[in-house]
Amino acid sequence: MQIHKTDVVIIGAGPVGLFAVFECGMLKLQCHVVDTLDAVGGQCVALYPEKPIYDIPAYPQIMAAELIEKLQAQAAPFSPTYHLNQRVDRLQPLADAAGWQVVTSNGTQIEARAVIIAAGAGAFGPNRPPLDGIEGYEVASGGNPAPVQYFVKQREAFRGKRLVIAGGGDSAVDWALSLAPIAAQVSLVHRRPKFRAAPESVRQLEELCASGKIDLVVPYQLAGLEGDGQRLSAVVVEDLDGGRRSLPADHLLPFFGLSMELGPIADWGLGLTRHHVAVEAVTGRTNLPAVFAVGDIAHYEGKLKLILTGFAEAAAAAHAIHPLVYPDTPLHFEYSTSRGVPVS
Ligand SMILES: Cc1cc2nc3c(=O)[nH]c(=O)nc-3n(C[C@H](O)[C@H](O)[C@H](O)COP(=O)(O)OP(=O)(O)OC[C@H]3O[C@@H](n4cnc5c(N)ncnc54)[C@H](O)[C@@H]3O)c2cc1C
Structure with a gap:
């Protein structure tokens, strides 16, 4: 079976995982994204696609499904590879601390320099x-x-x-x-x-x-x-x-209906506090090297479980990952207005 190689593997294609693709893309970090569901969108699509959300900045009101469509479109210029309908079951270190290999329930293997866990409340599965x-x-x-x-x-x-x-x-x-x-x-x-x-x-x-x-x-x-x-x-x-x-x-x-359970993530040696991954505030660094957690699954003191919080965490995690992938290229902070985005 083919082993995929990439810069970052993102576990979870909810709103925060999708925005992490964009933030990584802006820093030239290529992403593969895995989700148990057969569509992207996490809770927004699985639980409340037709409910309006009122606290997404600049959108006085947006339907959850529409937010996901826009996030997917925003990520598209960076050509992420989606592996849907499969759960990440194993996370194992590569030799010489070169990164991580994730293995999914379908047997898909992805090797990456860094991992972003954006797994929300865990993998969705049937009751x-x-x-x-x-x-x-x-x-x-x-x-x-x-x-x-x-x-x-x-x-x-x-x-x-x-x-x-x-x-x-x-x-x-x-x-x-x-x-x-x-x-x-x-x-x-x-x-x-x-x-x-x-x-x-x-x-x-x-x-x-x-x-x-x-x-x-x-x-x-x-x-x-x-x-x-x-x-x-x-x-x-x-x-x-x-x-x-x-x-x-x-x-x-x-x-x-569907239920959510942390599942295999609980067995990866991450520091867990009450079913959440304990992380360094904002950057999302976990106790495992080059493994980050963002969005609902990530916990630090004062954490607000909101989509907008997850967006900021995704941006910070991408910046923290950049030196791992490009150790010889200093990262100069730039606004998106200066950097621009590729044309998709
Ligand atoms: C009814 C309702 C209304 C809400 N309203 C608002 C609101 O108005 N404003 C707001 O900010 N927030 C709201 N929220 C909360 C918001 O939806 C969450 O904060 C947000 O979805 C978290 O995004 P996430 O990407 O971190 O995780 P999720 O959306 O939970 O996505 C995580 C994804 O990871 C996948 N996953 C987990 N484990 C694995 C694994 N091992 N392998 C592969 N895939 C895996 C899951 O299948 C899931 O698709 C609401 C939530 C609900 C239920």
Whole structure:
């Protein structure tokens, strides 16, 4: 597998990670950026894309998703390489203190002189239902797709399959609607009779239930999995009185939203204070050489967890990294108005 080499690897493509690309770019530091999500934007895109933000300087009001679009456009002239849909699992030092290698959950390897951790509250991941043995069913085996999946990557993979979809929000309802025409059978499990989805989607759902294309299993919740530990044969559900039903199934698709967890970052030997990385104020220097932390994940006395704070931290970290990449080139402080930006 190819080993990517770059000046700086940025862990997290939230607003602060994106602005770190710009600040590094202004100092001629090339960046690779990794995120667990399949899109850039961190909390702004995953949690509140359509909420207005009021405390971004010079924007009296800006939608979170629009802020991310602008940050990505601002970073674009510096041609960052994004590695999305993968989590940084390992951080290991290169020989002779030459920098760091990060290894992601997809096996991507990136070597860099410095690392900026802009990981917010940690990696986003699906909320998994607490079912015995579920891990065994989350893995694809024998050329077959994994029986339990939290994101639909390929709709066609479910053609002719018996599906149990769980959840009460837009994702569960939208996927039930989308997969019903191609699946052999769709059961939609929710612990309440009402769904928190767009009214038009709920109307379509009622129509498909009435015509027998979707089996509505309410109010029930997931209680267990039946199968050989790798291949699923049924999903067990339970009502509020403990009454159980077994729904024959090839796949379970739970849509219970996203959670954030620090995950592997906790094992990298960084000084942690209550799930945050302790850093030198402003520069973001951690206890590991050439490893910096900025944005929500970074903690020092007086820290304000705001996007604008993270922006300033990103600028300071980039300046602190410059001498590591260009030890023989003194850095003369310059305004962007003097330096200019490349034309993208
Ligand atoms: C509802 C809501 C409203 C808010 N309103 C405001 C506001 O008005 N003003 C304001 O300033 N702030 C606001 N915030 C807070 C703001 O969103 C955060 O301060 C900001 O998102 C922090 O940016 P970040 O880049 O540090 O981290 P995040 O946005 O959390 O992004 C971190 C990224 O790192 C990724 N990541 C973590 N670990 C790994 C790993 N190991 N491998 C790969 N990727 C990883 C995550 O998947 C995530 O995408 C709000 C937050 C919420 C939830």
